[in-house]
Amino acid sequence: MKSGPDIALVASLVGDPARANMLTALMNGRALTASELAQEAGITPQTASSHLAKLEAGGLVEPEKQGRHRYYRLTDDDVAGVLEGLAGLAARTGHMRVRTGPKDPALRRARICYDHLAGDLGVQMLDSLRERHLVKQKKQEIELTAEGERFLARHLQISPDMLSHPRRPVCKACLDWSERRHHLAGTLGAAMMQRFAELKWAARDPTPGSRVVNFTRAGEKQFAALFGNGKD
Amino acid sequence: MKSGPDIALVASLVGDPARANMLTALMNGRALTASELAQEAGITPQTASSHLAKLEAGGLVEPEKQGRHRYYRLTDDDVAGVLEGLAGLAARTGHMRVRTGPKDPALRRARICYDHLAGDLGVQMLDSLRERHLVKQKKQEIELTAEGERFLARHLQISPDMLSHPRRPVCKACLDWSERRHHLAGTLGAAMMQRFAELKWAARDPTPGSRVVNFTRAGEKQFAALFGNGKD
DNA sequence: ACAATGCTTCGGCTACCATCGAAGCATGAA
DNA sequence: TTCATGCTTCGATGGTAGCCGAAGCATTGT
Numbered sequence A, B: 001m002k003s004g005p006d007i008a009l010v011a012s013l014v015g016d017p018a019r020a021n022m023l024t025a026l027m028n029g030r031a032l033t034a035s036e037l038a039q040e041a042g043i044t045p046q047t048a049s050s051h052l053a054k055l056e057a058g059g060l061v062e063p064e065k066q067g068r069h070r071y072y073r074l075t076d077d078d079v080a081g082v083l084e085g086l087a088g089l090a091a092r093t094g095h096m097r098v099r100t101g102p103k104d105p106a107l108r109r110a111r112i113c114y115d116h117l118a119g120d121l122g123v124q125m126l127d128s129l130r131e132r133h134l135v136k137q138k139k140q141e142i143e144l145t146a147e148g149e150r151f152l153a154r155h156l157q158i159s160p161d162m163l164s165h166p167r168r169p170v171c172k173a174c175l176d177w178s179e180r181r182h183h184l185a186g187t188l189g190a191a192m193m194q195r196f197a198e199l200k201w202a203a204r205d206p207t208p209g210s211r212v213v214n215f216t217r218a219g220e221k222q223f224a225a226l227f228g229n230g231k232d
Numbered sequence C: 001a002c003a004a005t006g007c008t009t010c011g012g013c014t015a016c017c018a019t020c021g022a023a024g025c026a027t028g029a030a
Numbered sequence D: 001t002t003c004a005t006g007c008t009t010c011g012a013t014g015g016t017a018g019c020c021g022a023a024g025c026a027t028t029g030t
Helices: A006-015 A017-026 A034-041 A045-057 A077-092 A105-109 A120-131 A146-156 A186-198 A217-227 B006-015 B017-026 B034-041 B045-057 B077-092 B105-109 B120-131 B146-156 B186-198 B217-227
Strands: A061-066 A069-074 A111-113 A116-118 A135-138 A141-144 A172-175 A182-185 A202-204 A213-215 B061-066 B069-074 B111-113 B116-118 B135-138 B141-144 B172-175 B182-185 B202-204 B213-215
Touching (some): A006 B006, A006 B017, A006 B077, A017 A034, A017 A045, A017 A069, A017 A077, A034 A069, A045 A061, A045 A069, A069 A077, A077 B006, A077 B077, A105 A120, A116 A120, A116 A182, A116 A186, A120 A135, A120 A217, A141 A146, A182 A186, A213 A217, B017 B034, B017 B045, B017 B069, B045 B061, B045 B069, B069 B077, B116 B186, B120 B135, B120 B182, B120 B217, B141 B146, B141 B172, B146 B186, B182 B186, B186 B202
Antiparallel strands (some): A061 A069, A111 A116, B061 B069, B111 B116, B135 B141, B172 B182, B202 B213
16 A cells, blocks of 8 residues: 555665666766676676666666667666756765766777777768768668768769678668767668778778777868768 | 765665655655654664664755654755656656555644644644744744734733743744644643633544544634635 | 677675664653 | 653664676677
C-alpha cells in the first residue's frame, strides 16, 4: 500500500559512486562506450557492464550499438536535469567535483574512426550534407539523394558504383566520440576520407597508434568550401 | 582528482527505501516528528534517528525542536524539486506510488495541540493576527503588540496579566501537523482556546483520545468574523 | 576459416550499511 | 523530586550489492 520502489530505486542507481561517475561523464551529452565508462569510473569492464545494465533497466541511459562497440547516452534531458539538481544539492554541502577537462584538442578536431573521418570536422561534414539535402537522415538510417550523387561525382569524383559492398551499407550514422552528434560512416564515409588523402587535403598523423588526422592548409580551405558552416 | 562524493552521496541518501519514504512523506511541505517519520517508513525510532541524522548532515532536511518533539522538514524547495524530478523519472519506468491521501478532514480542520488550537483554523488565526499587526513574528519568536493587547481585551476579555507564567512564554510559534505553517502556542494560545470553549464557540470531541475540536455553527461565525481571511 | 576486440554472464568473495535491542539523555508532567 | 515520553547513542547481527577472475558470445578484420 504505502511501500514501493518509487524514487528510492532510481536514486539508488545514482547513489553508487561508480554509476554516478559514469552518469556525470555522460552529462555533457556525449555518448560513451562501455569500456570508456568503465575507465571513467575506475572499474573493470565486467563490473561496468553490470552497472550499465541496471542503469538501462532504470531508464537512465540508452544503448546504441555501433559495430562491436556499445555506446551509452543519457535517455533524455529530464535525466540530465535531475542529475544537475542533485549536483546542485551536493555542491551546497561542499562537495564540488573537479571537472575533467577536454582531452587532446587535435583528436577532437579530426581523427580516424575505423576508416572514415570523425571529430569536429566529421560531424560538421555530415551536418552540411544533411542541411543541403545531399543525404536524408532518419535516426541512424542515412540515404544518399540523387542530388547528393551528383555532388559527389562533381566535386570528389566519387561514383555510386564505387560504393557498393556486399555486407556494408553505403551510408551509416556513426556516433562521434568527442561530439555528441553523428558523423558519416559506411562505404561513402570511407571513400570520402580516402579521397581527402589522395587529394592531399589531409593525412593520418605518422605517430604510431595515433588516430589524429592532420589537414593541410590548402586542404582545410577546400574542405571548408565544400562543407563549411560559415563559422570557420 | 576525479573521485569525490559529489552526487553519489546525496543520491545514496535518497536511495535507501526507508529514507525515501520519509522524504516523500515530507514532500507536501509539512514537518513531521521523528516518531511519525519512523512510522511512515515502517522502522523503529532508533533506526529512524540514524537516518534523520544522515539526511540532516546531507542537507536534505532541517530539524526544528518543539518541546520534546523534533520536527523535520525538507530544507527548501530545491530539495523538493529534485525529489519531484526523481519521482518523475521513477514514474516513467512504471513505478507509480500510491499517494497516501489526507487523513481525517476534521482533524486537519481544527484540533488540540497540547492545549491550544491547531489545524487549518489555528494556522488561519495566527495568519490573521500577524497580518493585522496584532503580533510580530520573527522566525519562531512571536511578540504581542500593544495593539494586540487591546484587541484581546476588547474581543476576548483576555488581559496581559492572565498570561504571565514562570516558565512558559506568552507567545510561541508551534509547527502545525497538517499544515506546513505555524500556529500560535504559549500561554496566549492556551488562553484563547480556553476562551473559545467558555464562549461555547468550540469544544473538544467527546471521543476518548480524539484531538478533534468541533466548532459550533455560531462559534465558527464569530471566529470567522475575528480571524477570517475572506475565503470562508 | 581463424584470430582479435568488445562486451556480457557466472561464481565467489568481501565490505558496507540498514536494522533492532538495550541503555543513556533531554524535556515536560505530576 | 520522581515518572513518562521522545529521541539518541552504542553494539552486534545479517542481508545485500559491488567487485573482480574466468569463461562465453558477438562482431569485425585477415
